[in-house]
Amino acid sequence: MSLSYKVYDFPPILRGKQLFHAGGQAFDGGFTSGGARVLTPEPGGRGILNMEFAIQRNCPADPIVSWICSMIANGNIFRIPISFTPQIVPLSDLGVSELSEGAPWSEAGMTPEGPWENGQNWASDVLVEAVATALAGTVTLVVDFGSLPLVLRLGHLIGHDDVTYLVEDIEYDGTTATITVNPPLRNTVAQGDLVTFRPKMMAVARNPDSFRGLYEPADIIRLGSVEFVEALI
């Protein structure tokens, strides 16, 4: 008997506010002689994603809202794309603004047009390559930007293997960037692995009750805010 998790892709519900933070926790560390309180950062910690939702249509019934009201509970794991937020590097800064709408189906060479086209474009991604191995648990990552502009800065989010990391510090040497990430790398990044600017996060909702709390049988609804905590798999 082996263990397998089912990971659900988070549906494209309109988000009003979203913040990823990876400050981790702190614990009381002592007092300085001046009496000021000192907090010592907890080693490790977890990534947390706070999300609030925009007003959206519910009626005629959009069953995805009903689906998520149930699925968000019971520790189900969601793969949540971190999008629509200033925390990720804009595509225009990366010089590929034509990808902002995603890659259209027609461009994929689908002739005749895809039999299962859903009207939405393909998700786009911009990737850089790791030039050195970074072991799981460490906090430093070295990537090569190649021909991309050096636009990654402190506070941006990057991703590897469905884990989202906050760029705590970055130092450029030519096109090579040494990035300090938080939380620590959950998986080993091998040389040649791709690091994405469109990260996804595996997370579990911490307070599904408050998400469901604002549900109404109305035409237009607004769902409650929810806090997602990084799932360590």
Added chain:
Amino acid sequence: MSFYDKLDAYYTAGADLSDIRAVVRRCYHFSFKGYDVRMWQGQGKLHTDGGQEWLGYMTYDGQPFLRPPRIADGRDGTAPTYEFGLMLMDLPGMPAKVAYEEMKKFQDVVVGRPLTIYLALLEVGEGLRPNTPLEFFKELTMQSSRFEEKIEWDGTSMVKRYSVTILAKDGNVGRSAVPGGTYTDTVQKDRARQLGVGLDRGCEFVAGLADRTYVAA
């Protein structure tokens, strides 16, 4: 640099105690038969040399999966009973339910197996892969276990929990036990007979040699 060398380096004569630059946490290795559980006092996976992964036993809201007891100094010769409350968790290749059933069914999964405690020194900026090797702290022997499974409403969802209470003792255990036999000719011959050995003369001269004074030639 070893654990204590590094601590010494931090606490030099001029150091201010409020300058906190390193964190020391405990790591617990439960060596159940066929089911190694490594846990550390924190969150997330701690990686050590040799490819070991230690699972953080604190959840994000501070709930522990492991309730370790306070460890006493063994120099007074006593062997206190330590109770470890351990909530079993799914591990690759060993889901919690299977581990729970195995432990209940076969007592050698727990009894007599070692439980080793280490100290980990985590420096600021080091992430979850400490450069300092783990320092040995205490070894206990697991003596017995108690079991409890329950379904709980944790406020947001129904959760099935498998918990095991591990009773462990340190190396002082058994010091006050009554000896299993005496070292005399009669008893030794009887013990040999019980084991199917015809004649064991190993203790024939023990009585005769007692209370003598021996000097070097």
